[in-house]
Amino acid sequence: MISRPQLISQIKQKKSFLCVGLDTDIEKIPSFLKEYPDPVFEFNKRIIDATKDLCVSYKPNSAFYESRGLKGWQSLIDTWKYLPVDCLNIIDAKRGDIGNTSDMYAKAFLDESATGMSFDAITVSPYMGNDTVKSYLAYPGKWVILLALTSSAGSKDFQYLTTEHGFLYETVIQKANTWAGDDRMMFVVGATKSTEFANIRKIAPNNFLLVPGVGAQGGNLADVCQYGMTKDCGLIVNASRSIIYASNGEDFAEAARAEALKIQQEMQMELEKAGVI
Amino acid sequence: MISRPQLISQIKQKKSFLCVGLDTDIEKIPSFLKEYPDPVFEFNKRIIDATKDLCVSYKPNSAFYESRGLKGWQSLIDTWKYLPVDCLNIIDAKRGDIGNTSDMYAKAFLDESATGMSFDAITVSPYMGNDTVKSYLAYPGKWVILLALTSSAGSKDFQYLTTEHGFLYETVIQKANTWAGDDRMMFVVGATKSTEFANIRKIAPNNFLLVPGVGAQGGNLADVCQYGMTKDCGLIVNASRSIIYASNGEDFAEAARAEALKIQQEMQMELEKAGVI
Numbered sequence: 208m209i210s211r212p213q214l215i216s217q218i219k220q221k222k223s224f225l226c227v228g229l230d231t232d233i234e235k236i237p238s239f240l241k242e243y244p245d246p247v248f249e250f251n252k253r254i255i256d257a258t259k260d261l262c263v264s265y266k267p268n269s270a271f272y273e274s275r276g277l278k279g280w281q282s283l284i285d286t287w288k289y290l291p292v293d294c295l296n297i298i299d300a301k302r303g304d305i306g307n308t309s310d311m312y313a314k315a316f317l318d319e320s321a322t323g324m325s326f327d328a329i330t331v332s333p334y335m336g337n338d339t340v341k342s343y344l345a346y347p348g349k350w351v352i353l354l355a356l357t358s359s360a361g362s363k364d365f366q367y368l369t370t371e372h373g374f375l376y377e378t379v380i381q382k383a384n385t386w387a388g389d390d391r392m393m394f395v396v397g398a399t400k401s402t403e404f405a406n407i408r409k410i411a412p413n414n415f416l417l418v419p420g421v422g423a424q425g426g427n428l429a430d431v432c433q434y435g436m437t438k439d440c441g442l443i444v445n446a447s448r449s450i451i452y453a454s455n456g457e458d459f460a461e462a463a464r465a466e467a468l469k470i471q472q473e474m475q476m477e478l479e480k481a482g483v484i
Numbered sequence: 485m486i487s488r489p490q491l492i493s494q495i496k497q498k499k500s501f502l503c504v505g506l507d508t509d510i511e512k513i514p515s516f517l518k519e520y521p522d523p524v525f526e527f528n529k530r531i532i533d534a535t536k537d538l539c540v541s542y543k544p545n546s547a548f549y550e551s552r553g554l555k556g557w558q559s560l561i562d563t564w565k566y567l568p569v570d571c572l573n574i575i576d577a578k579r580g581d582i583g584n585t586s587d588m589y590a591k592a593f594l595d596e597s598a599t600g601m602s603f604d605a606i607t608v609s610p611y612m613g614n615d616t617v618k619s620y621l622a623y624p625g626k627w628v629i630l631l632a633l634t635s636s637a638g639s640k641d642f643q644y645l646t647t648e649h650g651f652l653y654e655t656v657i658q659k660a661n662t663w664a665g666d667d668r669m670m671f672v673v674g675a676t677k678s679t680e681f682a683n684i685r686k687i688a689p690n691n692f693l694l695v696p697g698v699g700a701q702g703g704n705l706a707d708v709c710q711y712g713m714t715k716d717c718g719l720i721v722n723a724s725r726s727i728i729y730a731s732n733g734e735d736f737a738e739a740a741r742a743e744a745l746k747i748q749q750e751m752q753m754e755l756e757k758a759g760v761i
Binding site for chain 1: 507509545547548550551552553554556557558561578579580581582583584585586588589591592595598599600601609610611612613614615616631634635636637638639640641642643645646647648649652655656659
């Protein structure tokens, strides 16, 4: 379990606010790993070993594990067990359902006695409102990371609709901040939306923002920091494909480390520039 | 795989538009089932045997299976295999993510070669827009059932926001109907919102609507039919708890049948009244 002060302290210590996205696709990992009993877990293990001093968070996306059925779920459980305790462990599950069903999703990802996994944080979809969030907040110390403004083209379809309280994504942030404090609630804001960060900081001045979209999706780290960084950093920037698939050879873990190091160094500069460290 | 004409024909033949929600909670099933190797599957099997001539659809909610980890996923796979081929088999998963991740969710629930399951239809959350829907539509003949107006209190938080195109849920329906035809796209509309059905029929005149909330959640079937039924019926009404937990004793399957029969008879009256049969 990682509290807000612990997260900030990790960021300062590691001079990094990097989250490594473990979107591990068995079709894309080096073929020599196929000889291991669980190639996906073996891949994740080596990625974690190679990057854990450079990042403050790991984020497996559940879809990549679900797509392999029972074997995939076993890989996810084994990966969760292997995640370093000093990192914020996020399950990117984007779940959302009514109360009694949300309780079941919370059990699935936050209750080790039920499924062998207890992530620190879960991504949640806001469409069904407060019902969908309460179940996770009932677990002491766990974080909800609510989708607000996502990085892909489809974000234009609904998130930018103008409502009586501003854009839909702004209304989501404002309302969700009445449901929990910034010690339990984060928001997903895509890196490809850097000009929106200044705007978002007006309504979410202290919340941590989980920022996907740097790397393969084309977002720019300097822009995100310029408009989104707070005195406590306030950002967790995720990179998945650009790190974990940096090489497809036997050197994949070293290549992942090199890529993570490059990002960490850029992050250190940004943290120094903003006076966080 | 159930096409729109096949679904309509099933409804006319069975004089029913009932979907039985398999939200099977191991804590709530009769205790004598605990002696079976997989109590949840044993429960589902008996519920299916007792109701399959009275309903046109089954809908397991994935949360209830995920909450039991690997054992739960095995129950879901076994349940899928046991579902009757003449029923529309819906996985209520409410997934939603960007393109490459949505592909993985589609694989998880629609691709039997990957996970041992291939449901006819999947419920999807619209927040991330078109990206999240395309992956499922890429599977020929499969249905997307998009959340529009849900039955719980949290639906007030965002779904009723006024946008430039009407309420958010109306915008979702209008936009989604440009992504696929009514032979591939349905919408979730809660039974507790019966007065909204007339309104929804203006923008979704022919789409099938999946209607949860009759029974335990307090929705009224006659109201739903009055405002929502089309000449092809156009409704699939789900009941979960009121059917599957009708009794907690050894007679649970008979009690479930009696409850399903009661609903089917009410449905038959409504179908006759509307001239569908």
